[in-house]
Amino acid sequence: MSQRLPKNPAFDFRKYQPFAFAPKLNDRTWPDKQITQAPIWASVDLRDGNQALIDPMNIEQKLKFFKLLIDIGFKEIEIGFPSAAQVEFDFTRRLIEDNLVPDDVTLQVLVQAREHLIDRTFEALQGAKRAIVHVYNSTSKVQRDKVYQLDKEQIKQIAINGATMLKDKAKNYPDTEWVFQYSPESFSQTETDYAVEVCDAVCEVWQPWLGQAVILNLPATVEASTPNVYADQVEYFCRHLKHRKDVIISLHTHNDRGCAVAASELGLMAGADRIEGTLLGNGERTGNMDILVMAMNLYTQGIDPKLDFSQVSEVVQIVSECNNLPVHPRHPYVGELVFTAFSGSHQDAIKKSLDYNEKHQETDNHWDVAYLPIDPSHIGRGYQDVVRINSQSGKGGAAYILQRHYGFDLPRWTQIDFARVVQAQAETLARELKTEELLDIFTNAYLSQDTFHLSDYTISNRGGEVTFQGQVASPEQVFEVIGQGNGALSAFIDGLVKATGRQIHVTNYAEHAIDRVMRTDNETGNQTNAAAAAYIQLAVDGQIYSGIGTCNSTVSAMLKGALSALAQAW
CATH class of the missing domain: 3.30.160.270 (Alpha-isopropylmalate synthase LeuA, regulatory domain)
Known part of the structure; x- marks a missing residue:
């Protein structure tokens, strides 16, 4: 009889309260919407992702990562916080002075709403063709009450002051096309009507209706509710913002509840235009929204994601080298095991689906295979990843490997017989069987008899x-x-x-x-x-x-x- 773990008296659910910032939205429309095109993508790997690393990237690693983002197809890239550290400032200057930024790519930088930091930021961006200056201050109730100990008017004034400084400083650099971005940080834990009020005040300063490009970014800095509530917040915001048609609404979700991708997808349905995130979801705590996953989710629905992940293994290798972080073997689309079936019933269904597709290529060219949401070959993965054999595998898995690798098309009655042989061997070894081992087992069982x-x-x-x-x-x-x-x-x-x-x-x-x-x-x-x-x-x-x-x-x-x-x- 197993011994129970001792109960931790601190594990007390009564310390927590239900989410308190859901807006009243009885006539929400987002549940009836569908995503039909890719959003504007903005990578924050080099800033939000980088600041969450145990060992932040050096300039050479940042350059390597920046080139990868360009190759994938990102047009907006947040490259850092140039007022926060010398390496961030130097990296910004390196990109501009060495002419490493393609004409169709816009640099983005982050800065707090403080004058000397804003001055340093514009100094770092001098000479850029087009740049997004992203200013923020926290608006959530917990930050207002416990961190800043300021009321709503005082917090709103910080936002207004930051917007004013950005507008005034940008006039000193007329050769750059400036885009202003504002985030009510911790939007997800802010009263939604108050977030609208603050962003309306920022817009009054920037006047996007007169031609100034403006992005309003709505971060789930800490994911604190279910994705549907976040979607309600986004829809409420879009409906009530005075000058919605003149601005771009951006989302920046984190993964504290494990739902960052879902929240961004529903937020896009709720009216957003733009998505910020990182490759493989690197970021503070549980991470940022994984752009690769969201883009590939669109891909599986027949939507062009506008990002190229056709060689995803190379992408993963570069990201892992720069971040010095491992990739979980079950990470969606890119993990070692995500296209692998050990279960016998899964293997059998995959084999039959693929066999059917091969026989009906001329009449059915859409991908529809049991247990495989996409064709692994589309992202540079091989079919050897699909079926792997252990003691849980059935007749279909071994038959699939023998057919794909060695040309043996076992009839069903032979599959049943061979499955028993394979299972016995896998149980004896207590591990997964390699492809070559499977052929050896097959050969010894049937082809190498020396009795007659x-x-x-x-x-x-x-x-x-x-x-x-x-x-x-x-x-x-x-x-x-x-x-x-x-x-x-x-x-x-x-x-x-x-x-x-x-x-x-x-x-x-x-x-x-x-x-x-x-x-x-x-x-x-x-x-x-x-x-x-x-x-x-x-x-x-x-x-x-x-x-x-x-x-x-x-x-x-x-x-x-x-x-x-x-x-x-x-």
Whole structure:
């Protein structure tokens, strides 16, 4: 009987209260909306992601990451907090002075609403063609009451002051096209009507209706509610903002409840235009919204994500090298195991779906495969990732691997027989079986039997009756096999019955051509080819046994298959 863990008296749900900042929105419209196009994407890997690393990136790592973001297709990239550290300032200058920013890419930087920090920020951006200056201050009730100890009017004035400073400082740099962005930090924990009030006040300063480009960013700085509540907050905000049509609404969700992607998706349905996030979700605490996941979610719905993840393994490698963070093997779309099925029923369904697709390519070219939301090859992953074998696997998985890798198309009755062999081996080893091991198990079980050897034989056909005549040698004796039947196999079986005295008849038979190199011979090192594979199931003295034979000749493969099955019974 297992011992229970001692209860922690501090684990007390009564310390917490239900979420208190949901707006009243009885006529919400977002549940009836669908996402039909990609949002404006903004990567914050080099700022929000970088500040959450144990060891922040150096300039060379940032340059490598920046190039990756460009290659993927990002047009807006938050590169840092240039007023916060010298390395951030120097990286900004490096991008501008070395002309590393494509003309269609806009740099974004973050700054607090404080004058000397804003001065330093504009100094860092001098010479940029187009830049987003992102200013913020926290508006949530907990920050107002416990951190700043200021009332709503005082907090709003901080936002107004920051917006005014941005507008005034930008006039000193007329050669740059400036975009102003404001975030009511902790929007998700702010009364939504108050967030509207603060953002309206900021807009009065910037006057986007007169042509100034403005982004209002609504962060779930701490994810504190279910995604539907966040969507209500976004829809309420969009409805009540005075100059909604003149601004871009951006979302920046975090993953404290594990729902950052869902919150951004629903927020997009609720009226947002733009999404901020990071690749693989790196960020403070549980991380930022994972742009790769959200983009690939759109991809699975037939929507162009406007970002290129066709070589996702290379993306993951660079991100991991720069962030020095591992990727979970179950991470959506990119984890080592996300396209892998160990379950027997899953493997069988995948195999049958893929087989069906291959037979109906001309009439059905849309991806629809059980347990695989996308084709792994579309993002540079191989089919070897799809099916892996352990003790939980069934007949379909082993059959899939033998078919895809080695050209053996096992009939169902052979699949059942082989599955028992594979499961026994996996249980003995207590681990996953490698692809090469699976072929070895298959070969040892069916193709390497040395109980019987077929010597020279002749097959003749007179008047529709086929006669087999030859010798079959076992370790103990040599059988003279002479038999008649309506075909080579039936004549051979008739001869075996007469020679051995055993009751033998064929219960199942299948064959197919194979055109792949089967294996490397362990003794000679030579690769051997087989043109045909024959699968035979025999009833021997009332018991069922399966055998397989391969050879350049279909008839020889058939006879070898019969001996392979007979060897199981001997």
